[in-house]
Amino acid sequence: MMNSLQDWPEPIVRVQSLSESGLPMIPDRYVKPLSDRPSSNRPENGDANIPIIDLTGLTDDETELSRSTMDRISSACRDWGFFQVVNHGVSPGLMDQARETWRSFFHLPMEIKQAYANSPKTYEGYGSRLGIEKGAILDWSDYYYLHYLPLTLKDYNKWPGSPDYCREVIDEYGKELVKLGGRIMKVLSINLGLNESHLQNAFGGENIGACVRVNFYPKCPQPDLTLGLSSHSDPGGLTILLPDPEVLGLQVRKDDRWITVKPARHAFIVNIGDQIQVLSNANYKSVEHRVIVNSGVERLSLAFFYNPKSDIPIKPVRELVSADKPALYPPMTFDEYRLFIRLNGPKGKSQVESLKSPRCH
Numbered sequence: 001m002m003n004s005l006q007d008w009p010e011p012i013v014r015v016q017s018l019s020e021s022g023l024p025m026i027p028d029r030y031v032k033p034l035s036d037r038p039s040s041n042r043p044e045n046g047d048a049n050i051p052i053i054d055l056t057g058l059t060d061d062e063t064e065l066s067r068s069t070m071d072r073i074s075s076a077c078r079d080w081g082f083f084q085v086v087n088h089g090v091s092p093g094l095m096d097q098a099r100e101t102w103r104s105f106f107h108l109p110m111e112i113k114q115a116y117a118n119s120p121k122t123y124e125g126y127g128s129r130l131g132i133e134k135g136a137i138l139d140w141s142d143y144y145y146l147h148y149l150p151l152t153l154k155d156y157n158k159w160p161g162s163p164d165y166c167r168e169v170i171d172e173y174g175k176e177l178v179k180l181g182g183r184i185m186k187v188l189s190i191n192l193g194l195n196e197s198h199l200q201n202a203f204g205g206e207n208i209g210a211c212v213r214v215n216f217y218p219k220c221p222q223p224d225l226t227l228g229l230s231s232h233s234d235p236g237g238l239t240i241l242l243p244d245p246e247v248l249g250l251q252v253r254k255d256d257r258w259i260t261v262k263p264a265r266h267a268f269i270v271n272i273g274d275q276i277q278v279l280s281n282a283n284y285k286s287v288e289h290r291v292i293v294n295s296g297v298e299r300l301s302l303a304f305f306y307n308p309k310s311d312i313p314i315k316p317v318r319e320l321v322s323a324d325k326p327a328l329y330p331p332m333t334f335d336e337y338r339l340f341i342r343l344n345g346p347k348g349k350s351q352v353e354s355l356k357s358p359r360c361h
Contacts, residue, residue: 007119009134012127015142017110019218019298029138030226038251038258038292039224048259050252051076052267056087058183063196065187074191077272081233081287082252084267089183090176092266095242098173103300104163105144106216112162118145120342124158131345139346140293141228142216148174149210150309170212174304177240178210181306184238184270192280194319202279202317203237204309209334211307217249217291217299228291228299232346234273235338236307241269247299253288260292274337274352275308278329281316288349310335329355 018027053072057064065073076083105113118125120132123145129138144160147153148170160166185203186196200208217228228249243250243263250269251258261269277286293299308314313331321327332355340351 006121008129009132012117012129014110014113014128015140016106016216016218019220024221026140026220026222026226030140032137032226032230036227036230037225038227048254049262050080050082050084050259050269052084052086052264054087055085055089055183058187059089060179060183063183063186063190070187070191073187077188077191077284080252080254081285082261082269082271082289084261084264084269085184086264086267088180088268090180090268094169094173094176095266097169098302099242099244099300101163101166101169102144102214102216102302105160105166105214106142106300108162116144116158116160122147123342124155129345130341132343133345136345139229140217140220140223140226141291142218144214144216145211146170147209147211148304149178149208153209173302174210174212177304178208178306180268181208181210181238181240181304184240185306188238188276188280188284192283192317192320194317198317198319199276199279202308202312202314203275204312207309209236209305209307209310211305213303213305215291215299215301215303217293219295219298220293221295223293223295226293228293230346231288231290231348232341233277233286233288233349233352234271234305235275235341235351236273236305236334237275238306239271239273240304240306241271242302242304243267243269244299244301247294247297249291249293249299250301251290251292253290258290273305273307275314275334277352278314278332278355279317281320281325282328283320286349286352308334 113126116126118127126144128142185200189196189199248260250261272284272286274286276284311333315331316327
């Protein structure tokens, strides 16, 4: 299997280069089927937004959130799979610095970026596609993917060396987001009626995985025909997204409509990944989301993935399994699980749904 992941099936084209060439129409490779285009879906509720939750009182040592705040997080995990957090303990200055450092990277000359070109074997580095299906319809985005944890996979040489201080900023940002992820995991555990460290321990305790994917969505001459990122649910545990503060683009599926997320100032957008859906025996849902692009302005976001240790079998927590609600999923390691998306690219929720035990279909 891994031999098929050594290289991309076709030469890689950088979407940023296409955008900057001034072409009036997008190449056919980026034109989505009618049913997947942004304009063909049912109109969204313009005022709707994912819940915004104030985490004041949640620290590394204390979980002193009010009952109503805990309940709002619980409802968000069950009904939306998404919520925004403010007063989360990460400095606004660091958030802005991380985003602008990465924006500077994407505006470097192409030959500097190409030195970090990735392969489908690990995806680490500068990339422009997900999945290795020859002839697949592609998304209108470039990205940079890197490992933060475990330390055995953390390789500074695969991180950008430019702009100045880039690696130090990425390191500091990663350190703060690992801590924030741990704080949120406690809340999710308590809300499931479990010990506060239960989900964290199921992830491997201190030995979690963490990685960063920086998404760069260049201007697009025909934004109604394509997507920056196709609809998918996140395969990992918890995603903590630093959105572009000026440019909307993330859409979340809710009741068969696409809701455009309106980011609060210096908020993170948190969403449940497939691994927490499995551990919670589907009490918490990983929800499909996608990204739309526009013709007027580029967009940049940073997704931080807080994942289980890659070789631990993940299965529903025993306390959440009963005669009335049997285990919906068989055990599977995250390494086995994420191979699916690395081979097939983003495909709605087909992965986690296909896992369900036969008796549960």
